[in-house]
Amino acid sequence: MNLMNKFTAILSKYYGLEQVEVLRQKGGWAALAYKVTEPESRRSYFLKVYEKDRSSTPKWTARIDQYVPITSWLEQTTGLHGKIPVPMMTTHGHYRCEDDYGIYLLYDYIDGETIGDKPLTQEQICQLAAIVAELHSCGKELPVQSENIVENFELPFALSLKNILMTKGAGLPGDVYDLLGPYVEALNRMIFNADELSAVIKQSQLPLALCHTDIHPWNVMQPQSRRQLMLIDWEGLKLAPVEADLMFVVDQSYFNEFMQIYRQFHPDFTLNGRTLTFYQIRRKLEDVWEFIEQLLFDRQSPSERTSTLQSLEKELLEIK
Ligand SMILES: Nc1ncnc2c1ncn2[C@@H]1O[C@H](COP(=O)(O)OP(=O)(O)O)[C@@H](O)[C@H]1O
Ligand SMILES: [Mg+2]
Incomplete structure (x- = not known):
């Protein structure tokens, strides 16, 4: 399966997003970055992809399940409301998902x-x-x-x-x-x-x-x-x-x-x-x-x- 197909499969399976347009963006140090747009709603998302074959990935992803709930709490209950991004939850109730290629986080764009x-x-x-x-x-x-x-x-x-x-x-x-x-x-x-x-x-x-x-x-x-x-x-x-x-x-x-x-x-x-x-x-x-x-x-x-x-x-x- 090519990369884009992997991503659309992930977006469908874990976020219920269908027929999306996925565009590569300039990322940061740790991960690849994609802009995801749902044509019907015109809503856009930011997909962060940590490639499993990169040696830094374990370091950057090991604590996702620990730090994301804290950012969610910060966003909801402190003065940081609206000032920090929090990943969306998957349909399975997790803040991240993965396949053989990568570990994924999805944000509002x-x-x-x-x-x-x-x-x-x-x-x-x-x-x-x-x-x-x-x-x-x-x-x-x-x-x-x-x-x-x-x-x-x-x-x-x-x-x-x-x-x-x-x-x-x-x-x-x-x-x-x-x-x-x-x-x-x-x-x-x-x-x-x-x-x-x-x-x-x-x-x-x-x-x-x-x-x-x-x-x-x-x-x-x-x-x-x-x-x-x-x-x-x-x-x-x-x-x-x-x-x-x-x-x-x-x-x-x-x-x-x-x-x-x-x-x-x-x-x-x-x-x-x-x-x-x-x-x-x-x-x-x-x-x-x-x-x-x-x-x-x-x-x-x-x-x-x-x-x-x-x-x-x-x-x-x-x-x-
Ligand atoms: N939610 C978002 N919407 C749009 N662009 C974003 C979003 N999050 C990050 N970016 C862009 O992608 C770049 C890399 O994202 P970042 O989370 O910093 O990844 P890394 O861990 O690889 O540095 C940022 O510098 C910013 O330009
Ligand atoms: Mg960064």
């Missing part, structure tokens, strides 16, 4: 723009800060199960990355070796530092709040029809120290404006430098590892490989 490279307007900065602050107000008494999304401060990829670095890249494909070589020492040091920080932080019983953990401008959308920003892509939802989110804004030009709004919700808040550093280092290592993993284990076309090599190089260049 957001007609609008992804912020991406565009600068945020004043209004958008305020709205983003309010969304994050509202999210961070949720922590202690969640009425939904949340033990599975508690931050553990681990670096699950560290062992694999260390093994590669230990051999100084011997056995790596030549193009990966050439890129990685000059950074072996720096990466080893970062793993060491992250491990040390992790051990200290684990002992310090920091207050935890719900965190998105991936607040970059490709996960922020401005719907056309209303002046309300939406924060999308909730795969990373965790109960964690809020630095897990604030690390995405500390280096932005709008940081001070953001914090001004944020402090209206959390007047006594102070940023914990050690926790922030931990998150910054871990994220950098995680991104580097993600690209290495693609280059070593995923089936890629030559142009996909070139693009991943460029992304890896960009990540490495940012390392001092």
Whole structure:
């Protein structure tokens, strides 16, 4: 069966959608993206497809059944109403479905723009800060199960990355070796530092709040029809120290404006430098590892490989 037939079969079986038009869209990092339109109602949907043969898929899909009910609760009962997308339920009563090819989530389609490279307007900065602050107000008494999304401060990829670095890249494909070589020492040091920080932080019983953990401008959308920003892509939802989110804004030009709004919700808040550093280092290592993993284990076309090599190089260049 070709891909489109697989998708229409899924849409019919699990969502009761018939005769739909399915169009490929520019996706994100983790998954393929399709716009699905039902001709009769003219209603559109966003289909997110995690391909089962991608090595990152288990990581991104393992907690769907844990995090989606929390986003649903957030959407229905908190100030985040209308500001976050929640996947639709299947006719079987689940938030996802799958076949031999992929794991699927279906959303209402957001007609609008992804912020991406565009600068945020004043209004958008305020709205983003309010969304994050509202999210961070949720922590202690969640009425939904949340033990599975508690931050553990681990670096699950560290062992694999260390093994590669230990051999100084011997056995790596030549193009990966050439890129990685000059950074072996720096990466080893970062793993060491992250491990040390992790051990200290684990002992310090920091207050935890719900965190998105991936607040970059490709996960922020401005719907056309209303002046309300939406924060999308909730795969990373965790109960964690809020630095897990604030690390995405500390280096932005709008940081001070953001914090001004944020402090209206959390007047006594102070940023914990050690926790922030931990998150910054871990994220950098995680991104580097993600690209290495693609280059070593995923089936890629030559142009996909070139693009991943460029992304890896960009990540490495940012390392001092
Ligand atoms: N509900 C939606 N409606 C329309 N476009 C969407 C929707 N959700 C995501 N997108 C677009 O698809 C892109 C990738 O989606 P995202 O959920 O961030 O996937 P990934 O996990 O692969 O990053 C987003 O940057 C955005 O442009
Ligand atoms: Mg995304």
